[in-house]
Amino acid sequence: METGLKGKRALVLGASKGLGFGIAQGLAEEGARVSLASRTMGGSKAAADKIGKDVLAFICDTGKVDQVDALVKDVTGALGGVDILVLNSGGPPPGKAQGVSSDQWRQSFEAMFVNLVRIADQLLPGMIERKFGRIISVISSGVIQPIPNLAISNAIRPALVGWGKTLASEVASSGVTVNAIAPGRIATDRLKQLDAANAERTGRSVEDVAKAARAGIPAGRYGEIEEFAAAAVFLASEKASFMTGSILRVDGGQISSTT
Numbered sequence: 001m002e003t004g005l006k007g008k009r010a011l012v013l014g015a016s017k018g019l020g021f022g023i024a025q026g027l028a029e030e031g032a033r034v035s036l037a038s039r040t041m042g043g044s045k046a047a048a049d050k051i052g053k054d055v056l057a058f059i060c061d062t063g064k065v066d067q068v069d070a071l072v073k074d075v076t077g078a079l080g081g082v083d084i085l086v087l088n089s090g091g092p093p094p095g096k097a098q099g100v101s102s103d104q105w106r107q108s109f110e111a112m113f114v115n116l117v118r119i120a121d122q123l124l125p126g127m128i129e130r131k132f133g134r135i136i137s138v139i140s141s142g143v144i145q146p147i148p149n150l151a152i153s154n155a156i157r158p159a160l161v162g163w164g165k166t167l168a169s170e171v172a173s174s175g176v177t178v179n180a181i182a183p184g185r186i187a188t189d190r191l192k193q194l195d196a197a198n199a200e201r202t203g204r205s206v207e208d209v210a211k212a213a214r215a216g217i218p219a220g221r222y223g224e225i226e227e228f229a230a231a232a233v234f235l236a237s238e239k240a241s242f243m244t245g246s247i248l249r250v251d252g253g254q255i256s257s258t259t
């Protein structure tokens with residue numbers, strides 16, 4: 001498939017490892033000019049070097065508004081604009097819905113919603129002017145089927161979906177698409193941490209927790225980062241031009257609902 005991504009300028013957040021890294025790598029393999037960010041320059045640089053010599057590394061903690069604004073300025077300065085924006089960040093701490101402090105809610109909402117939208121808002125005018133843009137949010141299967149003990153994720157990620165769906169209609173006639181990808185369980189460090197936390201909480205071994213989780217996935221296994229990234233590469237491509245306002249599931253059949 002000809003993706004039309006050669007020369008397109010991409011910015012991927014939360015990309016020193018895991019899903020963000022996989023997406024950055026997938027876009028670079030298709031010839032996009034990729035810039036990536038994470039909370040440390042060392043992490044970003046190592047990831048960029050691993051992908052290829054033309055990949056640009058930046059620092060950006062999505063919880064810090066000054067870093068968010070500096071990122072937009074620096075990436076725009078380096079690339080002249082951004083055609084593909086991947087909104088991704090670290091997952092919030094696991095925990096119940098009860099007893100989350102107001103400070104934790106605010107902090108998570110800033111990092112997982114407010115500042116991501118802030119980046120998109122600054123890059124959108126250029127996309128609209130050029131009549132091409134792709135905004136892709138990495139969300140979670142929890143927006144469709146809330147995941148026990150992940151209350152902050154279950155509560156905040158739907159905001160990104162509601163925003164994206166509304167924005168998709170506003171910019172559809174300008175060649176800008178806005179979509180989200182919902183990972184089920186993809187084998188990353190985050191998943192290892194969640195399995196370990198579940199094991200600790202329930203008094204089981206990590207292997208037992210992982211075995212039970214895999215048993216709940218029709219595919220019988222966790223997904224690979226490359227399998228997730230392939231969906232993002234498609235959404236970023238010119239071929240996905242009539243797909244907007246959607247949530248694409250990459251979950252091995254795990255989410256048991258039709259809507």
Ligand SMILES: NC(=O)c1ccc[n+]([C@@H]2O[C@H](COP(=O)([O-])OP(=O)(O)OC[C@H]3O[C@@H](n4cnc5c(N)ncnc54)[C@H](OP(=O)(O)O)[C@@H]3O)[C@@H](O)[C@H]2O)c1
Pocket residue numbers: 013014015016017018019020021037038039040043044060061062063088089090091092111138139140141183184185186187188189190191
């Ligand atoms: N893997 C799954 O199965 C799965 C399922 C559902 C949802 N998700 C969600 O998808 C997102 C990515 O998950 P993942 O599995 O790739 O996680 P991961 O392996 O832990 O990687 C997270 C990435 O985000 C960066 N990061 C963490 N906190 C950040 C922050 N505040 N600002 C900017 N970058 C930050 C990390 O780099 P630094 O630490 O160097 O900053 C790293 O590059 C998370 O929000 C996660 O909750 C994942």
